[in-house]
Amino acid sequence: MxxxxxxxxxxxxxxxxxxxERAEQHYQDIKRRHSIRKFSDRAVPQALIEKCILAAGTxxxxxxxxxxxxxxxxxxEVKAQIRHEAEALExxxxxxxxxxEWLDALKxxxxxxxxxxxEHAPWLIAIFSKKRSEEEGEQKTxxxxxxxxxxxxxxxxxxLHNAGLGTxxxxxxxxxxxxxxxxxxxxxxxxYMLIIAGYPSEDATVPEHALQKKPLAEICDFI
Ligand code: IYR
Numbered sequence: 001m002x003x004x005x006x007x008x009x010x011x012x013x014x015x016x017x018x019x020x021e022r023a024e025q026h027y028q029d030i031k032r033r034h035s036i037r038k039f040s041d042r043a044v045p046q047a048l049i050e051k052c053i054l055a056a057g058t059x060x061x062x063x064x065x066x067x068x069x070x071x072x073x074x075x076x077e078v079k080a081q082i083r084h085e086a087e088a089l090e091x092x093x094x095x096x097x098x099x100x101e102w103l104d105a106l107k108x109x110x111x112x113x114x115x116x117x118x119e120h121a122p123w124l125i126a127i128f129s130k131k132r133s134e135e136e137g138e139q140k141t142x143x144x145x146x147x148x149x150x151x152x153x154x155x156x157x158x159x160l161h162n163a164g165l166g167t168x169x170x171x172x173x174x175x176x177x178x179x180x181x182x183x184x185x186x187x188x189x190x191x192y193m194l195i196i197a198g199y200p201s202e203d204a205t206v207p208e209h210a211l212q213k214k215p216l217a218e219i220c221d222f223i
Pocket of ligand 1: 090093106109111112113170171172173
């Protein structure tokens with residue numbers, strides 16, 4: 001294994017006032033990202049999704065093993081299959097598996113077992129976490145898999161938003177059906193999350209509840 005290092009040549013230092021402006025700009029931009037549940041069926045070019053997945057793949061991760069795999073789904077047949085399987089799971093969830101407290105917590109969102117967006121949106125991106133990877137025929141253990149894939153997923157959501165797309169995170173439980181639908185190895189990989197990406201439909205809404213973000217003093221201490 002090479003232990004060669006390269007000089008850091010692509011770090012950019014900004015004047016402090018510009019840093020503050022950039023931080024403010026980024027905050028204003030990212031706070032406009034809302035999970036939406038009504039998507040238009042308007043097409044989104046694959047090239048855009050490819051670029052966003054490349055951005056996700058730059059996420060910091062354990063030992064740079066990059067323990068993730070993305071399956072970007074545009075096929076109507078596969079989307080229909082995913083909707084069918086996810087709705088069956090959600091029906092059981094909403095019919096009682098969730099428990100009363102969880103269902104109460106979801107009331108402000110107004111969600112239910114019906115997931116038409118799984119077919120309407122142009123892209124579903126299934127993210128898989130890899131407990132082990134195979135490299136040159138050899139199995140290697142991955143580290144901090146959950147953390148790494150979580151960060152990559154965050155990068156992906158930001159990239160999609162930045163590119164001008166609406167997004168939704170979806171985690172039907174259990175998600176094991178996604179391994180089969182996407183043809184992934186279920187011994188070493190687990191479905192981590194499904195990201196729905198596309199344009200919001202004209203009647204997309206954001207629940208009032210979702211707009212209430214905690215103030216800084218509540219989420220942060222400076223010591
Ligand atoms: N997976 C379900 C339920 C759900 C759970 C949470 I926590 C949410 O923040 C939103 C939904 C569904 O998609 O309806």
